[in-house]
Amino acid sequence: MPRIDGPSRGEGLQAVAMAFLILEHLARHRGDAGVTELARALETTKSRIHRHLRTLLEAGYIVQVQDRYRIGHRLVTLGRAVAENFDLATMAREEMRTLRDRVGQTVVLSRAEPLGAVVLATLPGEDTIEISAKSGALMAPHCTAQGKLALAHAEPALRERVLLSRLDLRTPHTITDPDQLRAELERIREQGWATAAEESLVGVNALAAPIFEGGGGMVGAIALLGSIQFIRRDPAAEQIRQVQQAAARISARLGWALDSARG
Numbered sequence: 411m412p413r414i415d416g417p418s419r420g421e422g423l424q425a426v427a428m429a430f431l432i433l434e435h436l437a438r439h440r441g442d443a444g445v446t447e448l449a450r451a452l453e454t455t456k457s458r459i460h461r462h463l464r465t466l467l468e469a470g471y472i473v474q475v476q477d478r479y480r481i482g483h484r485l486v487t488l489g490r491a492v493a494e495n496f497d498l499a500t501m502a503r504e505e506m507r508t509l510r511d512r513v514g515q516t517v518v519l520s521r522a523e524p525l526g527a528v529v530l531a532t533l534p535g536e537d538t539i540e541i542s543a544k545s546g547a548l549m550a551p552h553c554t555a556q557g558k559l560a561l562a563h564a565e566p567a568l569r570e571r572v573l574l575s576r577l578d579l580r581t582p583h584t585i586t587d588p589d590q591l592r593a594e595l596e597r598i599r600e601q602g603w604a605t606a607a608e609e610s611l612v613g614v615n616a617l618a619a620p621i622f623e624g625g626g627g628m629v630g631a632i633a634l635l636g637s638i639q640f641i642r643r644d645p646a647a648e649q650i651r652q653v654q655q656a657a658a659r660i661s662a663r664l665g666w667a668l669d670s671a672r673g
Contacts, residue, residue, distance in 0.1 A: 411528055413510060416461060416465070419487075425462070427463055428546070429456070429462050431447070431452050431484060432462055433466070433632070435448060435452065435483075436472065436479065436480060437481055437489075437564070441480065442475060442479055442480040443478065443480075444477055444478050444479070445459050445463065445477070448479075457565065459557065459651065463479055466482075467482075469484065470483065470484035471484050471485045471635050479622055481594045486617070488498050497578075498621070498630050498660075499531040501660065501663055502519050502531070502660045503531070506531065506533045506656075507533060509634070509652055509656045510533045510534075510535060510536075512647060512652055513539070513653075514536045514541075514617070514640075515536075515636040515641060516532060516535040516541055516634070516636055517533040517535075517632065517633070517634060517635070518531075518532050518543045518616070518632070518633045518634075518635050519532075519631075519633075519635070520556040520560075520630055520631050521548060521629065521631075521632065522559075522563070522564075522620075523548070524568055524628055525548065525551060525555040526549050526550050526551040526554070526556075526574075527548070527551075527554065527556035527557050527559070527560045527631060528547070528642075529543045529546060529548075529549065529628070530545065530630070531595055532635075535636060535639070536634075537637075538638065541614055541637060543635060546579060550578070551572050551612065552577045552585060552591055553577075553578075553581075553584045553585065553606055553609040553616035554606050554616065554635055555605050555617060555631075555643045556604075557606075557616045557630070558606060559598060559604045559620050560594055562595040562596075562598040563599065563620060563627075573588040576586060577591065580609065580610050581608055581610065581611065582612075583609050583612075584610070602619060602620070602654060603617065603618065603619045603654060604610075605645060607638060607641075607642075607643040608638060612637055613634065614637065615637070615638045615641040615643065616633045616634065616635045616636075616641065617634045617645045617649055618631045618632065618633035618653065619631065619632060619653045619657035619658075621661050622656050623664045623665060624664055624665025625659070628663065629666060633645040633653070634642060646661065658672070
């Protein structure tokens with residue numbers, strides 16, 4: 411059998427992993443970066459970063475502007491193709507229906523965004539008076555259950571920018587104090603679910619749990635939405651259990667595993 415010269419299998423995997431880390435860093439920070447910044451962020455040498463940048467440049471996945479690098483057209487095209495095949499609403503439809511049938515309240519699915527959560531789909535509840543959320547609506551990061559979940563799991567720098575920005579007072583129950591909201595977000599991360607009792611709209615509450623992808627990042631949330639009469643400030647244990655289990659099952663379909671996340 412002929413010998414193939416070149417890097418070992420382990421070295422090849424490390425090279426692929428580093429290339430992905432560079433692309434993730436450029437995509438996550440929504441801007442450009444230099445060799446020194448990338449080397450510092452990824453804890454490696456500038457020569458190694460430069461070698462990978464040249465490869466990504468030649469492949470069209472990044473572009474160079476003077477001594478800075480940013481995401482290129484080929485990666486954008488690839489991202490669109492992936493997005494078309496990654497339809498969270500379609501993947502979660504059955505779990506939304508199961509949750510609605512078990513609890514009776516409106517179920518809302520949202521996608522995590524830097525500035526909150528965007529509603530992807532809503533399944534009406536069984537009450538005579540319907541409380542719903544419009545598809546495409548942006549749920550504020552400081553006064554909605556889905557938005558607070560997204561903020562709780564966001565990059566620390568982004569979270570601090572939101573906390574130090576103007577927090578609109580929607581109702582007398584809206585949290586507008588940065589320190590109070592910061593403590594609330596910490597509690598949300600620890601318990602694994604969030605509520606927003608009358609924080610966005612008087613008389614309305616939501617109970618949401620995060621949806622994670624295989625790498626452990628939060629990509630969305632599934633929530634119950636209804637009157638404060640049926641989703642209390644301190645939700646029933648069974649409601650919390652049902653929402654968290656629905657979120658976990660959707661996350662599992664995305665490749666997320668609790669044990670690997672803890673590791």
